[in-house]
Amino acid sequence: MSFTTEAPGALRSLATTQPDSPAAPPPSGSIGNLSNGGGTTTQPAGDQGLGTPAGTQQGPTGSFMPFIFLMLGIMVLMIVMGGRREKKERQKKEALLSSLKKNDQVRTVGGLLGNVVEVRPDEVVLKVDDSNNVKMRFAKSAVQEVVRSGPGGGGSDS
Numbered sequence: 001m002s003f004t005t006e007a008p009g010a011l012r013s014l015a016t017t018q019p020d021s022p023a024a025p026p027p028s029g030s031i032g033n034l035s036n037g038g039g040t041t042t043q044p045a046g047d048q049g050l051g052t053p054a055g056t057q058q059g060p061t062g063s064f065m066p067f068i069f070l071m072l073g074i075m076v077l078m079i080v081m082g083g084r085r086e087k088k089e090r091q092k093k094e095a096l097l098s099s100l101k102k103n104d105q106v107r108t109v110g111g112l113l114g115n116v117v118e119v120r121p122d123e124v125v126l127k128v129d130d131s132n133n134v135k136m137r138f139a140k141s142a143v144q145e146v147v148r149s150g151p152g153g154g155g156s157d158s
Contacts, residue, residue, distance in 0.1 A: 097140050100124060103150025108142045116150070 100106070104116045106126065114126030117135055124143060128134050 096146065097143060100140070100143065100146070101150060104146050105148040105150070106143050107145050107147050108138055109144045110142070112136075113147065 100116055100119050102116055102119065105113065106116060106124075107113055108126075112126070112128060114128040114136065116124055117127045118125040119140075122140060123137050124140050125135055125137050128136055
């Protein structure tokens with residue numbers, strides 16, 4: 001960029017081609033020139049009237065959108081994986097309850113040990129004391145595990 005001096009200490013740019021007079025209008029297409037004589041306004045190319053150039057983001061929300069989608073994806077994944085684990089445990093419990101048979105020694109959710117005397121559709125009868133012949137009825141869902149399988153196998157050993 002080259003400068004010429006007109007007076008001592010005063011510099012003028014060669015890029016400015018208009019004289020230094022107050023009556024000179026600003027260059028066409030600038031923001032300062034909003035009227036083009038016909039009463040309509042003109043805007044420079046790329047300006048949407050918001051004071052920001054085209055292609056720039058309109059606030060901080062644009063940078064948070066990928067983060068929000070990532071968090072939603074992680075939440076969905078956790079729900080799906082948790083549901084699969086729960087389904088496997090439920091199937092294992094159903095297999096255990098359907099395999100109950102007479103003379104299996106089982107432990108209930110309350111920690112009571114007993115031998116299966118009778119298996120009904122919704123409940124099981126356990127013999128909890130051999131010397132007094134004490135029998136108790138429990139819901140099938142109260143059986144937590146098969147401690148020892150009776151004669152003929154079929155239960156799980158711990």
